[in-house]
Amino acid sequence: MNLQRTLSYLGAIATAVVMAHGTPALAQKVAESKTAEPDRIRGHVTKVDASSMLVQTADGRSVRVEVSDNMAVFSLAKASWAEVDFGTYVGAVSEKLGDNIFSPIVRDSLSWLHKGFELRIIDEKLRGIAVGHTKWDLTRASVMTHGWVDDMEMRVISIKYGPTEEEETDVEVSRDTPVLKMSLADKSLIKPGARVLAGAHKVAGGRYVAVFVFVGKDGVVPPM
Numbered sequence: 001m002n003l004q005r006t007l008s009y010l011g012a013i014a015t016a017v018v019m020a021h022g023t024p025a026l027a028q029k030v031a032e033s034k035t036a037e038p039d040r041i042r043g044h045v046t047k048v049d050a051s052s053m054l055v056q057t058a059d060g061r062s063v064r065v066e067v068s069d070n071m072a073v074f075s076l077a078k079a080s081w082a083e084v085d086f087g088t089y090v091g092a093v094s095e096k097l098g099d100n101i102f103s104p105i106v107r108d109s110l111s112w113l114h115k116g117f118e119l120r121i122i123d124e125k126l127r128g129i130a131v132g133h134t135k136w137d138l139t140r141a142s143v144m145t146h147g148w149v150d151d152m153e154m155r156v157i158s159i160k161y162g163p164t165e166e167e168e169t170d171v172e173v174s175r176d177t178p179v180l181k182m183s184l185a186d187k188s189l190i191k192p193g194a195r196v197l198a199g200a201h202k203v204a205g206g207r208y209v210a211v212f213v214f215v216g217k218d219g220v221v222p223p224m
Contacts, residue, residue, distance in 0.1 A: 038199035038211055040137060041065060042222065045194045053190055055198065065200050065208045067187060072212040075185035076220050079121050081173065083181075084149060089127040090159060091120040091146045091182065093138050093224050094171045113156070116171040117142065118223035120182040131161050133169055138224060145169040178223045182214075189215040197222040 043057040055063045084090070094114035117138060122129065129146065136144040147161030150168060155175070160168045173179065190196065195216040200208040214222045 036201060038201055039208065041196075041198045041200055041208065043196065045190060045192055045196055048190055048192060053196075053198075055196060063208060065198050065210050067190065067210050067213070069187065071210050073185045073187060073189065074212065074214050075183050075189055075217050076120070076180045076214055076222055077183070077217040078220060079179045079181040081155070081179050083121055084119070084152070084157065084173075084179070086149055086152065088149045089122045089124070089147070090149060090157070091122055091130070091144065092159060092169070092171050092173075093117045093136050093142055093144055094169065095139055095142045097172075112170070114143070114169055114171045116173045116177045118178045118180065119157075119171070119173050120180050122146070123181070123183040125184060126182070133161055133167075136224070143169070144224075145171070178220075180220060180223075185215060189217065195219075195221040197224055 041055055041057065041063050043055040043063070045053050046056050046062065047054040051068070052064050052066045055065055057063060092114075094116045097113050097115055130144075131146050133143060133145045133147075136142045145159045145161065147159040147168070149157050150160035151158035156170055156172045158168045158170050162168075190213065197214040198208075198210045199212045200210045203209055214224065216222050
């Protein structure tokens with residue numbers, strides 16, 4: 001666990017897929033990720049060919065991202081709060097709330113209450129992926145947490161990622177917060193119109209090379 005926590009979010013994803021599928025190319029990506037965070041490219045796919053996709057971002061840019069059979073692809077499908085239970089492995093992007101923010105429960109946790117922007121129920125085949133807590137770029141103060149549900153009160157869950165009381169994040173999942181199912185997928189989901197979040201390294205010549213891609217299914221927009 002200590003080794004995994006030293007990896008970036010990208011490296012942890014690649015590590016899990018390598019362990020599951022024994023892909024040498026992804027093992028190389030793990031080594032790279034120890035020294036470089038990927039750029040995160042969010043938008044919808046406008047064009048796809050055998051080796052790349054063109055992504056239109058919210059600010060109007062068209063970004064070409066190289067894709068391969070060796071990158072990690074994850075699908076995001078609609079899920080329900082009712083599927084969340086004690087021990088469920090989840091991921092969430094959230095932001096710490098202030099001292100005076102009203103909480104619907106009386107809390108005795110050492111973890112600060114966070115507002116959830118999204119909650120992902122992670123397929124059991126991926127349990128343990130990216131376990132931990134790190135900064136994220138959805139907002140200036142957002143964080144990404146992966147772990148198991150250790151406590152639930154009303155719509156607040158404690159996401160536990162280590163043995164001590166401090167190693168957890170309490171996330172309030174409002175009725176408006178998207179709840180999604182995250183599963184391992186393949187390149188066939190990447191098609192024109194698909195909404196994606198790609199983690200890509202910028203390499204020589206200004207090219208982007210994807211290491212992981214999240215793809216929304218059935219109209220889902222990755223809220224991460």
